[in-house]
Amino acid sequence: MSVGQTIKHKTQEFKGRITERVGRTTRNKRLQREGRTDRVSGNLKQAASKVKHAFRR
Template identity: 75%
Template sequence: MSVGQTIRHKTQALKGRITERIGRTTHNRRLQREGRTDRVAGDLKQSGDSVKDAFRRRRR
């Protein structure tokens, strides 16, 4: 994967962690949900990138 995509996915996961933490601190369930969604989406995208990279390396 490109470096830009990797950074974008890690940033999304970090943003989600921060938003979720703010939601917990302020007892705002909507922020908690949004943060959890962003965090999980970023983590899944990172996992997908890892799998793609592993298959590419194996095919060579």
Template identity: 75%
Template sequence: MSIGQTIKHKTQALKGRVTERIGRTTRNRRLQRQGRTDRLSGNLKQVGDKAKNAFKR
């Protein structure tokens, strides 16, 4: 896993967290769903990369 991919996945999770929070504040369910989706997909990508590295060694 490269450093670039790590940063990309962490920023996606952070962006999702921020979007979800904005959706909650404005009571916009579409933004909440979009933020939750971004956050979860970023976290899942991080987990997948960690699993790859664990079996690589």
């Protein structure tokens, strides 16, 4: 996994955490869903990259 992709996935996860937190604070369900989706998507992409990297060795 390249450094650029790692940063991109971590940024997506972080953005999701922030969006979800803002949604909770403002009681905005749409923002909460968007944040959760971004956070989970970033985590899954990171996990997939780690699995790919493990099998390349």
